[in-house]
Amino acid sequence: MISLLTSFTDWDLLTDPLWVGLDNYRNLATDPLFIQSIKVTLAYTAAYVPLDLAGGLLLALLVRPQFRGIGVFRTIFYLPTVFSGVAFVVVWLWMLNPNGGLINLALGWFGIEGPRWLLDPKYSLWALVMMSFWGWGRSMALYLGGMQSIPGELYEAAAMDGAGSVRQFFAVTLPLLSPTIFFNLVLSVIATFQSFTSAFVATNGGPLDSTLFLVLYIYRQAFEFFHMGYAAALAWVLFAIVLVLTLLLLRSQKFWVFYLGERSK
Amino acid sequence: MKEYSTPILQPRGWQRYLHIGFLLTVAMIFLAPALWMISSSLKPDYEIFATPPTLLPVSPRWQNYPEALTSLPFGRFAINTLIIALSTIIGHLLSCSIVAYGFARLQAPGKGFFFVLMLSTLMLPYPVTMVPLFIIFSKLGLINNFIPLILPAFFGNAFYIFLLRQSFKQIPADLEDAARMDGATTFQVLRNVILPLSRPALATVAIFTFQAAWNDFLGPLIFLHDQSLYTLQLGLSLFRGAYNVQWAYLMAASLVITLPVIAIFFIAQKSFIEGVGFTGTKI
Numbered sequence: 001m002i003s004l005l006t007s008f009t010d011w012d013l014l015t016d017p018l019w020v021g022l023d024n025y026r027n028l029a030t031d032p033l034f035i036q037s038i039k040v041t042l043a044y045t046a047a048y049v050p051l052d053l054a055g056g057l058l059l060a061l062l063v064r065p066q067f068r069g070i071g072v073f074r075t076i077f078y079l080p081t082v083f084s085g086v087a088f089v090v091v092w093l094w095m096l097n098p099n100g101g102l103i104n105l106a107l108g109w110f111g112i113e114g115p116r117w118l119l120d121p122k123y124s125l126w127a128l129v130m131m132s133f134w135g136w137g138r139s140m141a142l143y144l145g146g147m148q149s150i151p152g153e154l155y156e157a158a159a160m161d162g163a164g165s166v167r168q169f170f171a172v173t174l175p176l177l178s179p180t181i182f183f184n185l186v187l188s189v190i191a192t193f194q195s196f197t198s199a200f201v202a203t204n205g206g207p208l209d210s211t212l213f214l215v216l217y218i219y220r221q222a223f224e225f226f227h228m229g230y231a232a233a234l235a236w237v238l239f240a241i242v243l244v245l246t247l248l249l250l251r252s253q254k255f256w257v258f259y260l261g262e263r264s265k
Numbered sequence: 266m267k268e269y270s271t272p273i274l275q276p277r278g279w280q281r282y283l284h285i286g287f288l289l290t291v292a293m294i295f296l297a298p299a300l301w302m303i304s305s306s307l308k309p310d311y312e313i314f315a316t317p318p319t320l321l322p323v324s325p326r327w328q329n330y331p332e333a334l335t336s337l338p339f340g341r342f343a344i345n346t347l348i349i350a351l352s353t354i355i356g357h358l359l360s361c362s363i364v365a366y367g368f369a370r371l372q373a374p375g376k377g378f379f380f381v382l383m384l385s386t387l388m389l390p391y392p393v394t395m396v397p398l399f400i401i402f403s404k405l406g407l408i409n410n411f412i413p414l415i416l417p418a419f420f421g422n423a424f425y426i427f428l429l430r431q432s433f434k435q436i437p438a439d440l441e442d443a444a445r446m447d448g449a450t451t452f453q454v455l456r457n458v459i460l461p462l463s464r465p466a467l468a469t470v471a472i473f474t475f476q477a478a479w480n481d482f483l484g485p486l487i488f489l490h491d492q493s494l495y496t497l498q499l500g501l502s503l504f505r506g507a508y509n510v511q512w513a514y515l516m517a518a519s520l521v522i523t524l525p526v527i528a529i530f531f532i533a534q535k536s537f538i539e540g541v542g543f544t545g546t547k548i
Contacts, residue, residue, distance in 0.1 A: 086482055086501045087520075087523050100305075190387075245387055
């Protein structure tokens with residue numbers, strides 16, 4: 001509530017807040033950095049979320065069969081998720097370093113000269129998307145949990161009808177996993193809209209504002225320029241976008257999410 | 266990890282070898298960054314940018330570790346982080362279990378409405394609340410200490426309340442009735458019946474809280490200004506602030522800082538997975 005009131009003011013914390021009505025919101029429309037931050041955040045979410053959903057599912061399928069040593073693989077895929085925060089970013093800053101990083105070193109073995117990744121505005125955002133694969137283990141764990149609750153008789157029945165493994169995946173696994181996929185989708189969308197640490201530590205929004213995430217822009221307005229009112233207005237825009245997206249996703253549920261035990265029409 | 270109760274199609278023959286080959290390839294890709302990190306952390310300065318680059322350090326330089334950890338007061342940072350982490354764990358366990366018990370068992374008008382209202386705060390991202398939080402705490406004169414990072418934990422957290430409520434609901438009501446018959450008060454029921462039976466869920470909350478506090482960056486960045494109050498994550502980012510990044514030190518310090526989280530993951534793996542399993546039950 002305080003946040004909502006603040007968003008109608010011009011306030012630098014030192015002097016008393018000045019009521020400016022809707023001015024903060026009007027300024028948004030003509031603020032090129034705000035537009036840029038929205039574009040960056042949307043592009044990142046649009047690239048990150050589908051990759052995470054598909055990548056996590058691929059990993060889960062890979063480690064689902066039971067054989068000796070499979071636990072080791074599950075641990076390997078899950079472990080990078082503990083490298084969250086600054087350490088995660090630091091590892092990738094170094095991996096993507098144009099001079100000493102492993103990525104360009106490996107590309108060099110194939111005679112490819114790698115780009116300057118985080119230092120090049122053309123590649124910086126995609127470099128951030130690329131390094132996110134290291135966090136797929138989180139969705140993998142969710143999918144494994146979801147797969148556990150699929151009744152085995154369904155597979156037996158499918159095999160009886162002569163369905164191969166590909167057919168079983170599309171006819172049994174995927175529909176019965178849709179609640180988990182949905183849950184994961186909502187979580188990922190909400191999380192990517194809050195991305196901050198990677199851009200703040202790795203690129204500080206640069207080069208040329210190519211990685212200026214919305215939250216980073218809020219942080220700058222609030223704690224570097226002390227435009228509390230404007231920052232609060234930005235934060236409300238962020239909340240509105242997340243809310244609308246979540247509601248849209250919830251509505252979309254009935255078209256593709258299948259709950260076992262529900263009567264099909 | 267749990268065994269699967271359901272029969273699933275196992276790859277056979279050449280498919281099996283293909284599957285294992287693919288698994289190994291993907292595992293290598295996942296391990297590469299961590300291995301590269303370890304290797305770089307042991308390289309002397311002149312080898313970090315060597316051309317051609319070396320995969321492994323020619324002569325491992327173990328001094329990088331003590332040097333990296335003493336170049337900044339990491340001991341102080343670790344103590345600060347631990348104070349925040351332990352206080353938020355206590356805060357979450359206290360507040361969330363009381364609220365969760367209320368939602369799980371007690372009857373009150375509008376309970377359903379308040380439960381949905383509480384869950385809807387899950388959609389309110391931290392960046393949205395950080396500006397008003399900062400304003401409130403700065404008006405109270407509580408900036409530049411741990412209070413703004415710890416106090417909110419004592420007011421609960423929607424996700425943990427949800428997790429605990431799901432777990433409390435699994436406990437047979439008969440046990441509770443029996444305790445009440447013996448004259449136990451609501452708080453005694455919670456302390457002596459509900460909580461001891463919910464260890465996996467409580468452990469999960471503690472682990473999640475620890476990880477979140479250990480890895481939090483934005484919160485400390487906003488509220489802590491003196492270097493003597495910095496957390497490990499802020500300390501790590503100081504290496505970046507310097508004009509010349511000392512990569513070997515940076516890698517060494519990052520590894521050491523991540524070790525406790527890895528250790529806890531392995532120790533708590535079992536109870537952790539049982540705790541998360543509860544979230545699957547119907548609301």
